[in-house]
Amino acid sequence: MKVLRRTVLKDDYLDDEESLLAYSYDASGAEGKPTVVVKPRHAEQLRRILVNANQYRLAIVPRGSGTGVRAGAVCKEGVIVDMRGFDSINNYDKQRKTIDVGAGVTYNKLCTALAKLGMCFPLEPLNENATIGGLAAVNQVTEESFKYGDWHELIEQVECFDGLGRFGTLKGDDVSKVVGWEGTTGVLVKLRIKLVKNFSPTIDTIQVDGFTEAMAEATKAAAKKPLAIEYLDPFAAEACGLSQEEYVLIAYDDDQGSYKREAAVKVWRARKRLNQTLWNDGLVYEVEASLEEDHLEAFMKKCRAAQLPCYGHLGLGILITGVKTRHEAERFRNNVVALGGVPGGKRGYGRAAKAYAPAEMKKQLIRLKEERDYNHVLNPGVIA
Numbered sequence: 001m002k003v004l005r006r007t008v009l010k011d012d013y014l015d016d017e018e019s020l021l022a023y024s025y026d027a028s029g030a031e032g033k034p035t036v037v038v039k040p041r042h043a044e045q046l047r048r049i050l051v052n053a054n055q056y057r058l059a060i061v062p063r064g065s066g067t068g069v070r071a072g073a074v075c076k077e078g079v080i081v082d083m084r085g086f087d088s089i090n091n092y093d094k095q096r097k098t099i100d101v102g103a104g105v106t107y108n109k110l111c112t113a114l115a116k117l118g119m120c121f122p123l124e125p126l127n128e129n130a131t132i133g134g135l136a137a138v139n140q141v142t143e144e145s146f147k148y149g150d151w152h153e154l155i156e157q158v159e160c161f162d163g164l165g166r167f168g169t170l171k172g173d174d175v176s177k178v179v180g181w182e183g184t185t186g187v188l189v190k191l192r193i194k195l196v197k198n199f200s201p202t203i204d205t206i207q208v209d210g211f212t213e214a215m216a217e218a219t220k221a222a223a224k225k226p227l228a229i230e231y232l233d234p235f236a237a238e239a240c241g242l243s244q245e246e247y248v249l250i251a252y253d254d255d256q257g258s259y260k261r262e263a264a265v266k267v268w269r270a271r272k273r274l275n276q277t278l279w280n281d282g283l284v285y286e287v288e289a290s291l292e293e294d295h296l297e298a299f300m301k302k303c304r305a306a307q308l309p310c311y312g313h314l315g316l317g318i319l320i321t322g323v324k325t326r327h328e329a330e331r332f333r334n335n336v337v338a339l340g341g342v343p344g345g346k347r348g349y350g351r352a353a354k355a356y357a358p359a360e361m362k363k364q365l366i367r368l369k370e371e372r373d374y375n376h377v378l379n380p381g382v383i384a
Contacts, residue, residue: 001036007048012039030071034080041085050165053377062183064131070350072182097195103133103188119195122148133188138348139180143228146315159190163373183379185368202257203264204250211297217248218314227251229315236311239277240270283322285329291341
């Protein structure tokens, strides 16, 4: 690893025990102590790191704030590349409603900068300390994805390095060669993202009697082009401060909802924090279920039979529960597979959930690796 000492400043090369321990875990709970951590501050340093990694076959793991929940930024005996030094925000284009953002910028920092412009990036992640590069790398799905789509659809172009240290700017469909691949096909440096005018959500909460009625309300609501259509079972509703009933929660980025201003924000904040609320109650393992419409109710019933909360993005066909143990999580994920669904992907697959990554995705990764990282130095063990 000594060869990497020459690629960054002295203080940006970390191999002491305390530093390595600090980088040995992320929000997934998985652990793995790296051999060294490097913190490049500009593109040329990153290029040299990648060139040396290829020459000496060093495993490179790009990392942002460590907020990922799939162990995508944890490695054993590899090189952690801390990307938070790429933290610029510039080139706001008022006409095109775009702005250039460094991969190491946190969502919270981006929001602060955009608020001064009267703009926002509409996909609000679970953790506001997550970096833009990290969120794009996992192609994170949020409640707002119902209206605004995923990260692919909100990125105009990216500047990145492939696994060989070759720099490039990807536009259009080529963005998908890096976005969503969790650092296995390239290291994001800068992203040109699409913005919308800043908004305060309004909310409708519709009490329903059973999942069939919930689906009917969701179908009806979709015609209004809302921001999000969410499902809350009685457990989840109570955690959001509502009565212990079944609800469809519909959010808008305009004035259509009956809950407005502070009341709307309170309900929406509670929904956005629901994962953390359940985690505080001991349900520390989240299980996602991406299912066809006719299998969503079966998953909900399995949650209810186990006396577990069930909630999620009804408009996107994604339901979520939380369980207390890793064993329970695996059992529920296997239930999702048995129902013909995918138990994950909302926040990537990483190392922790790669067994559930779709077969076609793994085949596509093999093709992209041949094109962009044929020495397999970028985030080995992730997705496939």
